[in-house]
Amino acid sequence: xxxxxxxxxxxxxxxxxxxxxxxxxxxxxxxxxxxxxxxxxxxxxxxxxxxxxxxxxxxxxxxxxxxxxxxxxxxxxxxxxxxxxxxxxxxxxxxxxxxxxxxxxxxxxxxxxxxxxxxxxxxxxxxxxxxxxxxxxxxxxxxxxxxxxxxxxxxxxxxxxxxxxxxxxxxxxxxxxxxxxxxxxxxxxxxxxxxxxxxxxxxxxxxxxxxxxxxxxxxxxxxxx
Amino acid sequence: xxxxxxxxxxxxxxxxxxxxxxxxxxxxxxxxxxxxxxxxxxxxxxx
Numbered sequence: 001x002x003x004x005x006x007x008x009x010x011x012x013x014x015x016x017x018x019x020x021x022x023x024x025x026x027x028x029x030x031x032x033x034x035x036x037x038x039x040x041x042x043x044x045x046x047x048x049x050x051x052x053x054x055x056x057x058x059x060x061x062x063x064x065x066x067x068x069x070x071x072x073x074x075x076x077x078x079x080x081x082x083x084x085x086x087x088x089x090x091x092x093x094x095x096x097x098x099x100x101x102x103x104x105x106x107x108x109x110x111x112x113x114x115x116x117x118x119x120x121x122x123x124x125x126x127x128x129x130x131x132x133x134x135x136x137x138x139x140x141x142x143x144x145x146x147x148x149x150x151x152x153x154x155x156x157x158x159x160x161x162x163x164x165x166x167x168x169x170x171x172x173x174x175x176x177x178x179x180x181x182x183x184x185x186x187x188x189x190x191x192x193x194x195x196x197x198x199x200x201x202x203x204x205x206x207x208x209x210x211x212x213x214x215x216x217x218x219x220x221x222x223x224x225x
Numbered sequence: 226x227x228x229x230x231x232x233x234x235x236x237x238x239x240x241x242x243x244x245x246x247x248x249x250x251x252x253x254x255x256x257x258x259x260x261x262x263x264x265x266x267x268x269x270x271x272x
Binding site for chain 2: 015019033034035037038041042045081084087088091092095096098099197201204205207208211212214215218219221222225
């Protein structure tokens with residue numbers, strides 16, 4: 001318990017210091033002004049969500065081939081944590097878009113596919129809540145999770161493949177793209193801090209799922225008696 | 226500074242979502258721990 005509080009405190013300090021860097025160390029962008037500071041949280045959360053969904057995909061594939069309950073626990077944990085991160089992306093995006101584009105939302109390829117990504121993983125969690133039998137629940141959700149992950153590369157490449165309202169990539173975007181050095185440092189540190197948060201949330205959620213499996217076993221034992 | 230309110234709103238919303246999610250995981254965990262204790266006590270009584 002003390003260890004987990006310490007970890008959370010260290011992480012909080014890390015996140016606070018990276019937010020400080022984003023606000024005071026990184027320069028103000030010329031065209032958009034101060035509102036561009038949302039970039040550091042928005043993009044870092046998007047990449048962290050991709051990492052979480054990638055973990056879910058790996059766990060789902062692993063479950064299909066091994067039928068290990070631990071893979072199922074990891075799959076559902078990563079899906080739920082990824083959903084939290086993509087929710088932040090879907091909320092901070094419109095807050096950033098409104099002063100810059102003059103609109104909160106538009107149904108372009110990037111925004112629509114990101115919204116669908118959120119809906120897919122919400123459906124993944126709803127599907128699990130509707131199936132009682134543990135093995136069936138794990139297998140159905142693993143197959144659905146593998147299907148849901150197909151949207152991740154579509155989201156990532158959508159701004160490269162189609163003309164969108166969403167800006168072209170500034171990170172790994174090829175010639176002409178890139179960040180000012182202080183912006184890059186602030187962005188990388190923010191992403192590092194959010195990856196720490198991702199690991200903290202994922203491990204807490206995994207412990208919860210392991211405990212839930214233990215409760216289901218105890219309930220079955222109690223019913224048999 | 227123009228649009229500073231949007232920046233603050235975005236960061237506050239982001240951290241609020243993570244905070245609420247962490248609290249929800251902790252609450253579900255404590256509910257399940259209580260359930261484990263209850264079930265263990267019930268099974269021990271039955272022995």
